[in-house]
Amino acid sequence: xxxxxxxxxxxxxxxxxxxxxxxxxxxxxxxxxxxxxxxxxxxxxxxxxxxxxxxxxxxxxxxxxxxxxxxxxxxxxxxxxxxxxxxxxxxxxxxxxxxxxxxxxxxxxxxxxxxxxxxxxxxxxxxxxxxxxxxxxxxxxxxxxxxxxxxxxxxxxxxxxxxxxxxxxxxxxxxxxxxxxxxxxxxxxxxxxxxxxxxxxxxxxxxxxxxxxxxxxxxxxxxxxxxxxxxxxxxxxxxxxxxxxxxxxxxxxxxxxxxxxxxxxxxxxxxxxxxxxxxxxxxxxxxxxxxxxxxxxxxxxxxxxxxxxxxxxxxxxxxxxxxxxxxxxxxxxxxxxxxxxxxxxxxxxxxxxxxxxxxxxxxxxxxxxxxxxxxxxxxxxxxxxxxxxxxxx
Amino acid sequence: xxxxxxxxxxxxxxxxxxxxxxxxxxxxxxxxxxxxxxxxxxxxxxxxxxxxxxxxxxxxxxxxxxxxxxxxxxxxxxxxxxxxxxxxxxxxxxxxxxxxxxxxxxxxxxxxxxxxxxxxxxxxxxxxxxxxxxxxxxxxxxxxxxxxxxxxxxxxxxxxxxxxxxxxxxxxxxxxxxx
Numbered sequence: 001x002x003x004x005x006x007x008x009x010x011x012x013x014x015x016x017x018x019x020x021x022x023x024x025x026x027x028x029x030x031x032x033x034x035x036x037x038x039x040x041x042x043x044x045x046x047x048x049x050x051x052x053x054x055x056x057x058x059x060x061x062x063x064x065x066x067x068x069x070x071x072x073x074x075x076x077x078x079x080x081x082x083x084x085x086x087x088x089x090x091x092x093x094x095x096x097x098x099x100x101x102x103x104x105x106x107x108x109x110x111x112x113x114x115x116x117x118x119x120x121x122x123x124x125x126x127x128x129x130x131x132x133x134x135x136x137x138x139x140x141x142x143x144x145x146x147x148x149x150x151x152x153x154x155x156x157x158x159x160x161x162x163x164x165x166x167x168x169x170x171x172x173x174x175x176x177x178x179x180x181x182x183x184x185x186x187x188x189x190x191x192x193x194x195x196x197x198x199x200x201x202x203x204x205x206x207x208x209x210x211x212x213x214x215x216x217x218x219x220x221x222x223x224x225x226x227x228x229x230x231x232x233x234x235x236x237x238x239x240x241x242x243x244x245x246x247x248x249x250x251x252x253x254x255x256x257x258x259x260x261x262x263x264x265x266x267x268x269x270x271x272x273x274x275x276x277x278x279x280x281x282x283x284x285x286x287x288x289x290x291x292x293x294x295x296x297x298x299x300x301x302x303x304x305x306x307x308x309x310x311x312x313x314x315x316x317x318x319x320x321x322x323x324x325x326x327x328x329x330x331x332x333x334x335x336x337x338x339x340x341x342x343x344x345x346x347x348x349x350x351x352x353x354x355x356x357x358x359x360x361x362x363x364x365x366x367x368x369x370x371x372x373x374x375x376x377x378x379x380x381x382x383x384x385x386x387x388x389x390x391x392x393x
Numbered sequence: 394x395x396x397x398x399x400x401x402x403x404x405x406x407x408x409x410x411x412x413x414x415x416x417x418x419x420x421x422x423x424x425x426x427x428x429x430x431x432x433x434x435x436x437x438x439x440x441x442x443x444x445x446x447x448x449x450x451x452x453x454x455x456x457x458x459x460x461x462x463x464x465x466x467x468x469x470x471x472x473x474x475x476x477x478x479x480x481x482x483x484x485x486x487x488x489x490x491x492x493x494x495x496x497x498x499x500x501x502x503x504x505x506x507x508x509x510x511x512x513x514x515x516x517x518x519x520x521x522x523x524x525x526x527x528x529x530x531x532x533x534x535x536x537x538x539x540x541x542x543x544x545x546x547x548x549x550x551x552x553x554x555x556x557x558x559x560x561x562x563x564x565x566x567x568x569x570x571x572x
Contacts, residue, residue: 056484056485058484083484085484087485087508090506090508093508093509095510114510116508119506119507119513119516122510137544138543138544143544143546169510171513171514171516173504173516173517173518174518176514176517176518176519176520178513178514225514225544227514227517227519227520227542227543227545228517228519229519230519230520230523231540231541233514233542233543233544267543267544268543269541269543271536271537272536274541276543316534316536317534317537362546362547362550
């Protein structure tokens with residue numbers, strides 16, 4: 001069985017690859033046939049006086065294979081997301097993404113109404129993505145290198161981070177800037193019986209994801225993007241507030257913690273070269289009381305960065321692209337700890353990821369990479385091979 | 394009694410105003426007029442729709458879903474041309490305007506209406522200025538002579554392809570070559 005695995009995998013990847021190609025081809029055909037099918041392009045206005053409304057279908061998917069050294073590998077339909085959009089009129093849209101994780105877990109990833117007042121102001125409310133760093137907002141598999149999202153965008157920024165809220169977004173064409181500002185529900189740090197957030201993965205387990213979520217204290221989230229220098233995009237994100245706790249423990253000292261998170265990100269494109277980097281730092285208040293109450297090991301400070309460079313090996317005018325990339329990550333969910341908590345050096349992670357992203361067509365990608373992971377506890381790096389297919393349409 | 398009527402009238406006016414607000418065509422026309430006024434430094438121009446006249450006829454395509462071409466004239470004299478196009482974004486469409494001088498040299502490209510969240514960055518005046526002062530023989534290539542915008546790749550490519558298509562079609566027309 002062990003020997004057959006690579007063959008099976010190769011077969012699987014090839015068949016899925018040709019399937020993805022067919023999907024891309026048929027999309028192209030349907031576009032060329034002047035929009036006969038119900039898809040995103042169907043809403044294209046046949047004339048400007050037509051009522052611009054209708055349904056959008058879309059989605060993205062990641063089917064991944066992870067093979068760590070000397071243990072079993074995992075093959076998983078990590079995510080399959082179906083996007084439905086409905087345009088009531090030119091100003092009013094509803095967007096929702098239904099997510100299947102690992103085939104059998106169902107979530108709603110986004111569900112919000114967007115009302116466009118004008119080009120520079122939208123009001124939106126519902127279940128939305130928290131704008132922090134790059135990946136939380138731009139997480140479709142064809143938009144980033146590497147089979148897995150950067151690890152920092154799992155432990156430090158808990159992607160896909162979404163909560164229910166209300167806010168505004170818009171852009172200034174003259175200044176080449178985009179802004180977003182929302183009031184969101186926060187993380188749940190205590191469910192009445194146990195603490196939920198901890199040192200190993202920060203606030204990740206406290207995400208409420210809009211499911212019967214507990215709310216008392218509003219949280220503020222903002223992001224500014226600047227793209228006025230050709231090829232360069234800069235982002236500055238901020239998230240400020242406090243976690244929530246179940247009624248039973250709300251008045252108990254240490255059931256909630258205060259949170260400030262600041263992120264800086266940059267993306268750069270020059271001909272066949274692309275690069276990106278991201279820096280995130282969080283400061284968490286009242287962690288001493290929280291760890292005392294819950295016997296958890298939450299850090300009072302978390303921070304880290306990653307830097308990535310990629311080069312397209314194919315001619316620039318080709319429809320296909322083949323990126324070779326390398327990424328270095330260095331982050332610590334125990335950058336600082338309260339006096340009643342021991343600093344765990346294993347939470348200081350250093351990872352190097354290097355591999356290929358082969359874009360078969362815009363929207364379909366084959367990925368393969370090698371990761372070398374080490375921690376502050378153990379400098380002996382552990383290796384892992386990853387492969388996967390991703391689509392976005 | 395009078396105050397009741399006034400109140401109803403105000404309410405009715407509000408409803409009417411909101412309805413007018415949804416008229417895309419009017420919005421596009423208004424923004425086009427404003428841009429022409431600015432670029433040609435002239436208020437009292439006339440627009441003549443020449444979309445289906447010889448020398449300007451061409452079909453739509455994948456990247457040009459809908460279009461109109463106008464001659465911009467003042468007291469009979471030709472100032473230039475206005476090209477109004479509709480191109481696809483990720484899941485929707487957007488309207489753009491290209492203004493040419495009388496020799497079909499591009500003076501200005503502008504996104505008039507962009508609807509969806511993804512890709513709105515292409516409306517940046519800075520990014521669009523890459524197309525300015527080009528003639529119909531010019532061709533644009535993503536990443537080569539047109540810079541990328543991270544997070545807006547689909548719309549960047551769509552706009553680039555749309556302009557390439559429009560240039561190639563206009564270039565094929567005899568009327569353009571003669572002028």
